[in-house]
Amino acid sequence: MDSIKVHNSLKPGGPVPFVPITKGKVSWYACGPTVYDQSHLGHARNYVSTDIIRRILTYYFGFDVKFVMNFTDVDDKIIIKARRQRLLDLEKQKSYTEEEILELGKAAFRAYAKSNLPQLLEGEEELDVNNYKDRKDAAYGSVLKGGSLTGDGKQGDAEAKLKMHINNMNSAVDAINENQVFEGADEILLPYLDSLYKETIDTSDQSIFTKLTRLMEGEFTADMDALNVLRPDVVTRVTEYVPQIAKFVEKVVEKGFAYEAEGSVYFDIAAFEKAGNTYARLRPESRNDKALQEEGEGSLSKSLGGKRGAGDFALWKKSKPGEPYWESKWGDGRPGWHIECSVMASDVLGSRMDLHSGGIDLAFPHHDNELAQSEAYFCEHGHEHTWVNYFLHMGHLSISGSKMSKSLKNFQTIKDALASTYTARSMRIVFLLGRWNDGVEISLDMRTQAETWEATVNNFFTNTKSLLAEVAGTTAVANGNVKALSISDDKPQEGLRADLEQAKKDVETALTNSFDTPQVMRAIAEVIRKANVHINTHKSDTDLPAVEATARWITKIVGILGLDSNASPPYDGLGWASAAAAANLDPTTAVKPYKDVFQAVISGVQALDLTASDTIAVSLSQYLSQLLSQSPGPEFDSLVAAGIRDPEQLGLPYLRAVSKLRDELRRLAPTASPETKKSILSLSDRIRDFDLTNLGVYLDDRPDQPSLIKFVPAAELIAAREEKAAKDAEKVRAKEEARRAREKAEEEKWAKAKLAPEDMFKSDERYSEWDVEGMPTKMKDGSEVPKSQLKKLKKDWDRQKKAHGEYQAKFGGST
Known part of the structure; x- marks a missing residue:
């Protein structure tokens, strides 16, 4: 195995060799x-x-990974949201008149505009819901039409934030106009209530905050489970570490790298650097970025004072009224954002760790501040301490040029995405098709590429299983040839076997090159392409052991990558594991659905009324007796004895018997009487479209060959069946509609043709006299009918004469 290299944010440039602190073990903290x-x-x-x-580190390279992750459960965003929700609940309990509620909404509306959209206030009249739209269009119309705030370039985070504020104002206008302030204007109402009453909240009752965080922690965990994300080995929470955090801060102060000011404690960057340490190692270019510094401190920290340096950051924050607090030597306060990870990671993993990871937006100031305070804590005698060996930063997911985030409200929740757009597998494929440290832009092309890759793998698994099912004994598994197909073989490999060895080497190279999953995905697609070519060009002499070995190797790789939520290490199966396999059912329980279908099919054949066709009855009876004498039971027992536990493999003896019996029905049907043929084909269709479809089994009918058994997810087959039924029903409906339309047109045609040409113009009030044939001669005012008009009327008269003649010929009579 080649040595692993990884992109390390501490060492800009290409991947660097990955050398864990302890051989075979990896310590990892993830934000x-x-x-x-x-x-x-x-x-x-x-x-x-x-x-x-x-x-990859665990299941491909075999490292013992200790993975630690925290939940930040005390933070400015949490404090604000929980407090505002409590204030809203209290506000709703007040005895307001309808007019007072409207005035509250309007006051909140103006306050929100002043804080977030100040250009709306530029005008002689006071901003209100009536002049809002005109003000909005005048101030921000160019941005709403796709322009940038600066007038050039693409839209980004600033424009996304502006549009979020405008959307909040739009919703508030609708709510105020509909007298639904509490129900629809909460985005503007909450900050307004907070500005009025935040200091009245009794924060000694911390359940205000923990109720929210425990709920959201559970929601996050459920989302990660749904995405097949492995749970952390250790979970830490800030609220469970506050005493340790305070002690940690005390030591940093004692060592001269932090100072107390007005009840808060700040990290002293100047002192840290004077001692020979480096600050902002991850993003040195961002160290003076005021916006990032303020974001790192949090919105509730703006009024904290006493900092010596502009970039100094809070290790401990003095709690203000309306904020949770803990006792400390500096008075009541709460942890700064960055300090939490330093304390929790060090408590679990010690003074050094191999990996630290998080989103790229955390690099500065969060991770840079983590590094500084941790190195300050652990350094001895002025010597720089290495707290983290490798920093891994995951690329952003962006939408319309802006990062997806809660604060911008331009996001789709994981729950909504899984309910409407993605499966856990398809979402993971999208991420695998891009490098982990690169940004990903949501696009239709990205989705299409992922869907194509997944369909390629699905079809290959399905076709391989079908080929193995067809040869009944699955010789490749029985004699161990599959296990022999490895890159350690002394003899040179040829054909598909050589292609498989090359794919293995390509994947090894890709994974050692900073976990290059796009290259892994390409290698898998390429070996499948070559396997498909081999199958199609060697129909009579397919190297089935090589095909199976390829499918099993791909199964292992996709399992390692987390693409099969039903599979478990060491991923030695073939294809996607079924839920029944994941449930580890005993063989008798696992095979029961297949056995039930087999018995139902036998009963269906026995129930056929074949008295009208003695020859077919005798032939089918003989075939049925032969089939029952060769019961699938013994073959099933042998599979169980061999240790097979996969439900699909266990069900194959019963499925082959069903498929053979159905093939016999289809063979006999053409020679039967129409009524018998109909009943036979009806049973045949039921077996294929319902009995087997509901099991996730598709029978691929082939002329002059036995049907091919294919395992396809039942949901897909049922959806296809329902779609076909809907299309068939639509055809019937359209056909009936067309028939009715034809009948109506025919009725209208003959109703019109029934009128004699001599009478067709006499009811027209435009004319006053007619000749013997019923042609108009004078207009209503007594003037002659114009010759140009007569010419057209004569053509209409001739057509009616012809149609009336056809009517008389068809129905008889004169009129």
Whole structure:
């Protein structure tokens, strides 16, 4: 195995050799979520990509990985959301008149505009819901039409944030106009209530905050389970570490790298660097970025004072009224954001760790500050301490040029995505098709590429299983040839076997090159392409052991990558594992659905009324007796004895028997009387479209050959069946509609033709006199009918004469 190289944010440039602190072991701390809202696809990008690397290290390279992740359960965002929700609940309990509620909404509306959309206030009249639209279009119309705030370039985070505020104002206008302030204007109402009453909240009752965080932690965990993300080995929570955090901060102060000011404690960057340490090692270019610094401190920290340096950051924050607090030597306060990870990671993993990971947006200031305070804590005698050996930063998931985030409200939740757009597998494939440290832009092309790759793998698994089912004995498995197909063989491999060896080498190279999953995905697609070519060009002499070995190797790789939520290590199966296999059912229980279908088919054949066709009855009776004498039971027992536990393999003896019996029905049907043929084909269709479809089995009918058994997810087959039924029903409906339309047209045609040409113009009030044939001669005013008009009327008269003649010929009579 080649040595592993990995992109390390501490060492910009290409991948560097990965050398763990302890051979064979990897210590890893991952920054977890701030649990205040539902998780979105941006979180999925981060944590699924992290999971992929963790799985590769564990199941491909064989490392013993200790994976630690935190939940940030005390943070400015959490404090604000929980407090505002409590204030809203209290506000709803007040005895307001309808007019007072409207005034509250309007006041909140103006306050929100002043804080977030100040250009709306530029005008002689006070902003209100009536002049809002005109003000909005005048101030921000160019951005709403796709322009940028600067007037050039593409839209980004700033424009996304602006549009979020406008959307909040739009919703508030609708709510105020509909007298639904509490129900629809919460985005503007919550910050307004917070500005009025935040200091009145009794935060000694911390359940205000923990109720929210425990709920959201559970939601996040459920989302990760749904995405087949492995759970952490150790989970830490900030609220469970506050005493340790305070002690940690005390030591940093004692060592001269932090100072107390007005009840808060700040990290002293100047002192840290004067001692010979380096600050902002991950993003040195961002160290003076004021916006990032303020974001790192949190929105509730703006009024904290006493900092010596502009970049100094809070290790401990003095709690203000309306904020949770813990006792410390500096007074009541709470941890700074960055300090939590330093303390929790070090408590579990010690003074050094191999890996630290998180989204790229955490590099500065969060991770840079983590590094500084941790190295300050652990360094001795002024010597720089290495706290983290490798920093892994996952690329953003972006939409319309802006990162997906809760604060911008431009996100789709994981739950919604899995319910409407993605499966856990398809989402993971999308991320695997891009490098873990590159950004991913949501696009139709990206989705299409992922769907094509998944369909390629699905079809290959299905076709391989079908080929193996066809040869009944699956010789390749029985004699161990599959196990012999490895790159350690002394003899040179040829054909598909050589292709498989090359694919294995390509995947090994890709995974050692900083977990290059796009290259892995290409290698899998390429070996499948070559296997398909081999199958199609060697129909009579397919190297089935090589095909099976290829499918089993792909099964192992996709299992390692986390693409099969039903599979478990060491991923030695063939194809996607079924839910029944994952449930580890005993063989008798696992095979029962297949056995039940076999018995139902036998009963269906026995129930056929074949008295009208003695020859067919005798032939089918003889075939049935022969089939029953060769019961699938003994073959099933031998599979169980061989240790087979996969439900599909265990069900094959029964499925082959059903398929053979159905093939016999189809062979006999053409020679039967029409009525007998109909009943036979009806049973044949039921077996294929219902009995087997509901099991996830598709019979591929082939002329002059036995049907091919294919395992396809039952949901797909049922959906296809329902779609076909809907199309058939639509055809019947359209045909009936067309018939009715024809009948109506025919009725209208003859109703019109019934009128004699002599009478067709006499009811027309435009004319006053007619000749003997019923042609108009004078207009209503007594003037002659114009010659040009007469010419047209004569053509109409001739057509009616012809149609009337056809009517008389068909129905008889004169009129």
